[in-house]
Amino acid sequence: MSQYSTGEQGIGVTVITGFLGSGKSHFIRQLLKRPDAGRVAVIVNEIGRIGLDHLIYRHLSSRLVLLEGGCLCCQLHADLSQTLRELFMQAMQKKIPAFSHVIIETSGLADPSSIVFTLKHDFFLKERFYNAGVLCVVDSCHAEQQRQDNPEWLSQLLAADVVLLSKEDICPEKVPALKKRIKAIAMGVPVSSKSDLEEAEDLFGVLAALKQQGKQKLPAFGVRWQTAGRPSLKPQASHTDVDVITLTFGQALKRGRFIAALDAIAEKYGTALLRMKAVVQFAGDDRFYHVHGVHQQRSSFEVLDIEPQEPDSTTPCVVLIIKKGYWQEEDRTLFNVS
Numbered sequence: 604m605s606q607y608s609t610g611e612q613g614i615g616v617t618v619i620t621g622f623l624g625s626g627k628s629h630f631i632r633q634l635l636k637r638p639d640a641g642r643v644a645v646i647v648n649e650i651g652r653i654g655l656d657h658l659i660y661r662h663l664s665s666r667l668v669l670l671e672g673g674c675l676c677c678q679l680h681a682d683l684s685q686t687l688r689e690l691f692m693q694a695m696q697k698k699i700p701a702f703s704h705v706i707i708e709t710s711g712l713a714d715p716s717s718i719v720f721t722l723k724h725d726f727f728l729k730e731r732f733y734n735a736g737v738l739c740v741v742d743s744c745h746a747e748q749q750r751q752d753n754p755e756w757l758s759q760l761l762a763a764d765v766v767l768l769s770k771e772d773i774c775p776e777k778v779p780a781l782k783k784r785i786k787a788i789a790m791g792v793p794v795s796s797k798s799d800l801e802e803a804e805d806l807f808g809v810l811a812a813l814k815q816q817g818k819q820k821l822p823a824f825g826v827r828w829q830t831a832g833r834p835s836l837k838p839q840a841s842h843t844d845v846d847v848i849t850l851t852f853g854q855a856l857k858r859g860r861f862i863a864a865l866d867a868i869a870e871k872y873g874t875a876l877l878r879m880k881a882v883v884q885f886a887g888d889d890r891f892y893h894v895h896g897v898h899q900q901r902s903s904f905e906v907l908d909i910e911p912q913e914p915d916s917t918t919p920c921v922v923l924i925i926k927k928g929y930w931q932e933e934d935r936t937l938f939n940v941s
Contacts, residue, residue: 613731614703615732617735617738618707618709618719618734618737618738619706619708619738619740620739620759620763621739622712622742623712623877624897626797627709630797634801634806637806642702642704643702646690646705646706648683648710687705690702691731691732704735711755713759714755715739716761719737735810735811736764736765736811737764738766738767738810739760739762740769741768741785743771743774743775744774757788760789761789763789764813765792765793765810765814766795768781768782768796771796782794795813845924845925845927847922848923849921850923852938855887855919856884856886858885861883861885861938863937865881869896870899871934873899876923877925878896878923879895880893881894882917884919890907891906891907892904892905893905893907
């Protein structure tokens, strides 16, 4: 039971937004490992024809739904509404375990204000769910570059009730200036460190309190909307033009060739490479590995927890999100398995 009273009735919906590679998935995974996360449903929205993020969640939640193929800020409003309806009815019919909270992870290009709009104006949803707040994850290392190049970064920040800084430990020298900029743009919105929220005993209660704290900071909130440009509360369809390149593999890859291909892609496309995610198997190794990157920064390889009976349903692939017009089709050959 939360020690913080929100006065709301129904199932809370927390939207977790943030630009590509900001750390949304990592934060949600840590949340789902908590002992108090047993009544949380998760909806994951990914751009592209193959979703990957759900692979790192599915052993942590029995109430997981993947919305792939587009942005929630664009054409998937009906899908979101239908998904919430189905989750609710399946729990009522005891086809899935009951849940008391929903997390929606948006794609890195989504404007979350459109999800808030859907929750507010869909009659079925507003009778059963309530907006528990928008948490915006901001990448401390790449925020300034993303702010300058991508309008979604600003839309996500302006829609936030709480801002969470990620990667502070990687780029600590950038944090003071970033906090100052965020407070100038999103006046009144609380800014938290990832470690503070991950260690909170009652995360959703803390988020509710922080959201309320932000509301109490009007008139700063009113000034923020007047000076920074009020985002539309209606669904928006325009965002950074990107190409989503999906490379699928029918067999295991040589580890050295795969790493060389990723390095070549990162060096060639530089900042035009917005995001890279992969699930891959290597020759002589039955395990599946997950790897991701932002621009030219790549994570280490992580073994995915995939049961022995599941490999046939897992597609080894690399998904690249690149600014439109930069991709060169011949670069597919970098990953040749022959």
